[in-house]
Amino acid sequence: EDQVTQSPEALRLQEGESSSLNCSYTVSGLRGLFWYRQDPGKGPEFLFTLYSAGEEKEKERLKATLTKKESFLHITAPKPEDSATYLCAVQSHSQGAQKLVFGQGTRLTINP
Amino acid sequence: EPEVTQTPSHQVTQMGQEVILRCVPISNHLYFYWYRQILGQKVEFLVSFYNNEISEKSEIFDDQFSVERPDGSNFTLKIRSTKLEDSAMYFCASSQTRGGNTIYFGEGSWLTVV
Numbered sequence: 523e524d525q526v527t528q529s530p531e532a533l534r535l536q537e538g539e540s541s542s543l544n545c546s547y548t549v550s551g552l553r554g555l556f557w558y559r560q561d562p563g564k565g566p567e568f569l570f571t572l573y574s575a576g577e578e579k580e581k582e583r584l585k586a587t588l589t590k591k592e593s594f595l596h597i598t599a600p601k602p603e604d605s606a607t608y609l610c611a612v613q614s615h616s617q618g619a620q621k622l623v624f625g626q627g628t629r630l631t632i633n634p
Numbered sequence: 635e636p637e638v639t640q641t642p643s644h645q646v647t648q649m650g651q652e653v654i655l656r657c658v659p660i661s662n663h664l665y666f667y668w669y670r671q672i673l674g675q676k677v678e679f680l681v682s683f684y685n686n687e688i689s690e691k692s693e694i695f696d697d698q699f700s701v702e703r704p705d706g707s708n709f710t711l712k713i714r715s716t717k718l719e720d721s722a723m724y725f726c727a728s729s730q731t732r733g734g735n736t737i738y739f740g741e742g743s744w745l746t747v748v
Contacts, residue, residue, distance in 0.1 A: 556737070565638075565725050565739040566677065609677065620665065620690050621679035622737060 524549045526625035543595040543628045551615030558609040636660040638740035646746045655711045655743045657726030667727040716747045
């Protein structure tokens, strides 16, 4: 069974203090690993899709990396508006599989 | 930027009543999904839909649930007889292709069963 575990559950940083969020996964053949941002009461907002180990993607202050067992979301010099829950999800290569399996998320708070 | 739209944003219903949640996926997308998130818990997959039929469903998606694409733009989730435990945020999502492609989510419909 595909599983995703995110750590830490919650993280408080000062504005400008860089850090990383972790997503560990087990999947029967990875088709894609997805990162989403979710604000309270809102739907997941797409950030990145990573497909193979060694791949990296960047968007503004965020950079996502992927290994065979985990992914990291690096946040450089964060601002208060980066405060949100960050969700990781995997999609497997299993025949017919389309579903995303989500982790429980990391709740990030950036203090000014 | 194209987006997935959902209605209603919030619905309160009595236990045992039927509920229909509506979604307009992104126009050139071919795969449609419903997910749900119970307060404080993970986002969970319910069902995927392609070419006018269910292509994958989870254990949660039992006989009380059904999906339909009644016309060229709408995609609906029906819960026949709601239970208290159906209270959750329901997200519609869509993608262009089946696998490894960006899946875009709507803002959700918050369902409260009383």
